[in-house]
Amino acid sequence: MGTVHALLAGIDAYPADICTPLTGCLNDVEAAEELLVRRAGGRLELTKLLNGDATVSAITAGVRHRLGRAGPGDTALFWFSGHGTEQPATERAHLDIEATGRCQALVCADGLLVDKRLGALLDEVAAGGVHTVAVLDCCYAGGATRGRHLTERFASPGAAWFAAAARDARMPEQPAKHVLLAATRLDQSSYEGRFEGRTHGLFSHALLGALRAASPTATYREVHAAARSRLEVSCTYQRPTLAPAEPGGIADQPFLGGTGARTPSPYLLWKDRRDGWQVDCGSGHGLPAGPGTEFRVTRPDTPRRAPERTAAAGRTVRAATVGVERTLVEPVSWSPKPAEVYPVALSALAVPPASVALTAPDEPAAARALARAIAGAGPGGGPSPLLHRVERLEDAGALLFRIEARGGQAHVLRRDGSPFVAPLPLDGPEDADRVAACLVHLTRWHQLRDLEAPHSPLTGRVRLEITPWDSDVPLVPDGDGEIACRYGLGPAGPVPPRVSVRIRHPATTGRRLWCVLLDLTDSYASHTGLFDDGRFVGPGRTGYALDNRPVQLSLPAHRPPRPGAVVRDWLKLIVCEGELNTVPFHLDRWDPLAPLGSRGTALRHADGLLRFDAPPRSSRDAHPEEAGGAGQWATQTVQVRTEVPRC
Known part of the structure; x- marks a missing residue:
C-alpha cells in the first residue's frame, strides 16, 4: 500500500472588503487531519495551507509539487474548505462547456482558482497512476473537480479577479481522471453551522462523520451516500455531488484506495491495571460519546479451548467513559476474570438525543405549554432521553429541531428553516403534547435511519x-x-x-x-x-x-x-x-391525527438505548x-x- 499525499487548504480570515470571513474552515481541516492520521498513520505526508498562506500560487504549487510527488500506487488528496464563487462565462470556449453559462472558482486568499484549472492540475497528478481525489466544501463546488441561521460559503469578488483567473484556465480535453466529493451541485450554495459549540461546514461535518463510521473498504459512492443522508438532517437545499458517478469507475473504489487500514475484528474486553475494564472501541471509531452503551460477551469460535469465555457468553458491560480509542466499562451483575480477554459485541447503543430549540417571542402561553410538554415527553411524564433542550442553536448536536410557535401553529424546522412536517396546531390542551410526541417520533426515525455499527467485522459481508x-x-x-x-x-x-x-x-x-x-x-x-x-x-x-x-x-x-x-x-x-428482536425497529408513519394514547413507541426506548436483543x-x-x-x-x-x- 502506497503513501497518502494530502494537501489541506482552509480559509476563515478572508479580507472583509472582498468577502465575509468564515469560522469553520480551519476546524474542517483540523478534523480532516485527525481522520487521515487515524487512517493512514505513518504513510501520510501532509501539507496544510491555512488562511493567508492559501494563495492561488501556493495551492497550485501544492498540487503540482506536493501531490505531484505521488507515484503509481500512491494516493493524492486535495481538500478545500472556504468560499466559492461564480461569474458569467464570457469567453466562447467557456460558454461551450459551462451548462449554466457561468464559471465557478475557489476563492483563495489572494484571488480565484477556476474550477477547470484545478481539475486539470488534479488530472496531471492522476495521469501518473496516482489515486487522486478532491473534497471541496464551498459554493458551486459541483462544477469543480456553505439560509437562515447558517453562514453561506459564497463570495462575489470583482470581475478583475475572474479575468486574471480565466487567462490560464484550460478546458478539459477528456473525462476527469480524479474523483470529486463536492459540497453542492453546480448551481447551489454551501453553508457552515455550529455543532455542539464548534463550527464546521455542513458537508465536511457530514462527510467526516460518515468516514468515521465507514469500514476501511467503503467506496466513494457509499461514503457519499452516507454523507448526503447525514447532511439532509440540517439542510434540504444543499445537495452533495459525486463525480464521475458512472458504475464500475473510480467512484466504486475504496476511499483513498483503502489506505491499508486493518480489517475490523471483534471488540475485546480486558482489564487495565490502572484504569480497570475497557473495550478497544471509542469515539474515533464512531461510538457515541455519551455513557450508557452496552457490550455483551459473545460465544468464542472455539468454545472448548476457551471455557471461561464460553461461560461468560451473554454477560454485559456498560460504558462509563468513552475515549477516542477505548471505552472504560463497568460489568453488570458479574465479575470477569482479571487475566481473561473476552470477545464482545455492541448490544445496546446509546444514540445521541435530538437537540430542541424553542422560540415563541409573541406567544408566551404557547411557549410555556410546549416547554412543559417537551420536558415531560418521556415515560410516566418524565424527561425523555430522546430529547435535549438547548438555549442556543450553536450548542445543538447533529439532529436539531427548531420549534417556532407563531400564528397558532408549531413549526418543526431544520437548521436551514425547512420543515420536517406540516405545521401542527396549537389550539387545544393536547396540542403541545402532540408536538412533543412528534419530536420523539422523528428522533426515533432518524436514529434508525442513521444507525451504523462502528468498525464492525461484519461490514460488507452481506x-x-x-x-x-x-x-x-x-x-x-x-x-x-x-x-x-x-x-x-x-x-x-x-x-x-x-x-x-x-x-x-x-x-x-x-x-x-x-x-x-x-x-x-x-x-x-x-x-x-x-x-x-x-x-x-x-x-x-x-x-x-x-x-x-x-x-x-x-x-x-x-x-x-x-x-x-x-x-x-x-x-x-x-x-x-x-x-x-425487531420490535424496537418498528414505527408507524407519523400521523398528526392519531390519538396520543396510541403512540407506544417511546415506551420501548425508555432508557434511550437501541437494543440488539434476541x-x-x-x-x-x-x-x-x-x-x-x-x-x-x-x-x-x-x-x-x-x-x-x-x-
Whole structure:
C-alpha cells in the first residue's frame, strides 16, 4: 500500500472588503487531519495551507509539487474548505462547456482558482497512476473537480479577479481522471453551522462523520451516500455531488484506495491495571460519546479451548467513559476474570438525543405549554432521553429541531428553516403534547435511519442489491447519492416501477447470518415486512424480498402520481450473527391525527438505548438463540428515489 499525499487548504480570515470571513474552515481541516492520521498513520505526508498562506500560487504549487510527488500506487488528496464563487462565462470556449453559462472558482486568499484549472492540475497528478481525489466544501463546488441561521460559503469578488483567473484556465480535453466529493451541485450554495459549540461546514461535518463510521473498504459512492443522508438532517437545499458517478469507475473504489487500514475484528474486553475494564472501541471509531452503551460477551469460535469465555457468553458491560480509542466499562451483575480477554459485541447503543430549540417571542402561553410538554415527553411524564433542550442553536448536536410557535401553529424546522412536517396546531390542551410526541417520533426515525455499527467485522459481508425486475444488473446511487426509479407511462396513466430486492451472502464468510431489512419511508415509518421480519441467509446464498416477487415502488395513496411527484425510501439491511428482536425497529408513519394514547413507541426506548436483543425463544424454534444474543452486527443503507417524470 502506497503513501497518502494530502494537501489541506482552509480559509476563515478572508479580507472583509472582498468577502465575509468564515469560522469553520480551519476546524474542517483540523478534523480532516485527525481522520487521515487515524487512517493512514505513518504513510501520510501532509501539507496544510491555512488562511493567508492559501494563495492561488501556493495551492497550485501544492498540487503540482506536493501531490505531484505521488507515484503509481500512491494516493493524492486535495481538500478545500472556504468560499466559492461564480461569474458569467464570457469567453466562447467557456460558454461551450459551462451548462449554466457561468464559471465557478475557489476563492483563495489572494484571488480565484477556476474550477477547470484545478481539475486539470488534479488530472496531471492522476495521469501518473496516482489515486487522486478532491473534497471541496464551498459554493458551486459541483462544477469543480456553505439560509437562515447558517453562514453561506459564497463570495462575489470583482470581475478583475475572474479575468486574471480565466487567462490560464484550460478546458478539459477528456473525462476527469480524479474523483470529486463536492459540497453542492453546480448551481447551489454551501453553508457552515455550529455543532455542539464548534463550527464546521455542513458537508465536511457530514462527510467526516460518515468516514468515521465507514469500514476501511467503503467506496466513494457509499461514503457519499452516507454523507448526503447525514447532511439532509440540517439542510434540504444543499445537495452533495459525486463525480464521475458512472458504475464500475473510480467512484466504486475504496476511499483513498483503502489506505491499508486493518480489517475490523471483534471488540475485546480486558482489564487495565490502572484504569480497570475497557473495550478497544471509542469515539474515533464512531461510538457515541455519551455513557450508557452496552457490550455483551459473545460465544468464542472455539468454545472448548476457551471455557471461561464460553461461560461468560451473554454477560454485559456498560460504558462509563468513552475515549477516542477505548471505552472504560463497568460489568453488570458479574465479575470477569482479571487475566481473561473476552470477545464482545455492541448490544445496546446509546444514540445521541435530538437537540430542541424553542422560540415563541409573541406567544408566551404557547411557549410555556410546549416547554412543559417537551420536558415531560418521556415515560410516566418524565424527561425523555430522546430529547435535549438547548438555549442556543450553536450548542445543538447533529439532529436539531427548531420549534417556532407563531400564528397558532408549531413549526418543526431544520437548521436551514425547512420543515420536517406540516405545521401542527396549537389550539387545544393536547396540542403541545402532540408536538412533543412528534419530536420523539422523528428522533426515533432518524436514529434508525442513521444507525451504523462502528468498525464492525461484519461490514460488507452481506450486500443489499436492487435491480430492475427484468434485469440482473444492480442499480447504483447516482451523483446525488440516490438510486433513481421512475414511473413509466401506460395506457391508463403512470405505471410504478418494479424492482427485485436481493440480499447476497458470499460463500467466503463460512457461516449463516441473520438479516433484517428495514423500509424507512419519508412519512417517518419503519417496517420489516419485506423480508419476513428477518431470516438467516447462508454463505453462498441469496435472500429475496417478498419471496422473489416484484417490489413495487409507488407513491402512497395520499400522494397522487402527478408529474414531478417524488417519494423516498431508505432500505436498511441489518446483518447479525444471531437472531434479532425487531420490535424496537418498528414505527408507524407519523400521523398528526392519531390519538396520543396510541403512540407506544417511546415506551420501548425508555432508557434511550437501541437494543440488539434476541427475540423470545419460542418465536424461532427452528433456530435456537446462541448465547451472546445477536452478536456482532453491521448495517448497509440504500436510499431510493421514486419519481414521476415531468414529461
